[in-house]
Amino acid sequence: MDFFVLNLLNGISFGMLLFLIASGMSIVMGLMGIVNLAHGALYMVGAYVGWTIAVHYGLNFGLAIFLGGLSAGLVGLMMERAFLRRLYKQPNEQVLLTFGFVYILTNLCIWIWGGGPRLAFTAPGLSGLIQLGGMSYPITRIAIAISGVVVAIVLWWLQDKTRFGAMIRAGMDHKEMTMGLGINLERVFMFTFFLAAFIAGIAGVIGAQLLGAYSGLSIDTLLFALIVVIVGGMGSVQGALLGAILIGIIDAFGRAMFPEFSMFTMYLVMIIILMARPKGLLGRRA
Numbered sequence: 001m002d003f004f005v006l007n008l009l010n011g012i013s014f015g016m017l018l019f020l021i022a023s024g025m026s027i028v029m030g031l032m033g034i035v036n037l038a039h040g041a042l043y044m045v046g047a048y049v050g051w052t053i054a055v056h057y058g059l060n061f062g063l064a065i066f067l068g069g070l071s072a073g074l075v076g077l078m079m080e081r082a083f084l085r086r087l088y089k090q091p092n093e094q095v096l097l098t099f100g101f102v103y104i105l106t107n108l109c110i111w112i113w114g115g116g117p118r119l120a121f122t123a124p125g126l127s128g129l130i131q132l133g134g135m136s137y138p139i140t141r142i143a144i145a146i147s148g149v150v151v152a153i154v155l156w157w158l159q160d161k162t163r164f165g166a167m168i169r170a171g172m173d174h175k176e177m178t179m180g181l182g183i184n185l186e187r188v189f190m191f192t193f194f195l196a197a198f199i200a201g202i203a204g205v206i207g208a209q210l211l212g213a214y215s216g217l218s219i220d221t222l223l224f225a226l227i228v229v230i231v232g233g234m235g236s237v238q239g240a241l242l243g244a245i246l247i248g249i250i251d252a253f254g255r256a257m258f259p260e261f262s263m264f265t266m267y268l269v270m271i272i273i274l275m276a277r278p279k280g281l282l283g284r285r286a
Helices: 001-030 039-056 062-084 089-114 137-160 163-175 174-178 185-211 217-232 235-256 263-276
Strands: 129-130 133-137
Touching: 001 039, 001 133, 001 137, 001 185, 001 217, 039 062, 039 089, 039 129, 039 133, 039 185, 062 089, 062 185, 089 217, 129 137, 133 137, 137 163, 137 174, 137 185, 137 235, 163 174, 163 185, 174 185, 185 217, 185 235, 217 235, 235 263
Parallel strands: none
Antiparallel strands: 129 133
């Protein structure tokens, strides 16, 4: 019983981290039609900035989360304003440009922080264990799961219950008609891209407690994000959440039961979903 509960909790906490990584990418791809392969690099920027604030300078972890998210958001905003807004409906150019930014941001991080990895850390207020029934479980992982739930609720409220969310959904469904109604979609796109990058930076700070910060983080997290978006479906907060939790749980049990195949379990899920439902579990209709 403890084996099942432990791996279920591990899967949920990792799944919530995957949701934090992928939710912004899903919205950007669904609304703006932009394939942002630099999303993992934005996560990496947040991880390095958050690690510096929380560990190197020993400042408040909440401040580290905010500054990590803000730094990634500003970098993402610069990318969108200077380059990507000129490349709408040009997916090949988007892929080449954003993948180039992966190398640019990776080398900038190496130049600023060096090539050595920054080890995973635990925020002072989240250290220790909590008793769950007859077993102990790290408070950090529970905090990560709660963070994912909070972000999911905020994004769901923003997308489904606000005027701005209505504009986002209208832009997803019919961009030209939405612009014809006088809605400034360029401003909506700008804020959406900033929000997606901001969430990626927040995820970087929170995820640094599990994954640390290192120069290869941009590619690793990009693969996670792409798998979640494919499984959950583009443009859907609920789809990203469902896909992330599903992958997280399968990955946790796969690592525990079949460690020799643990690297392939999430890819197997992606292949099955692509064969059965190419648009993803809750993907929006194009």
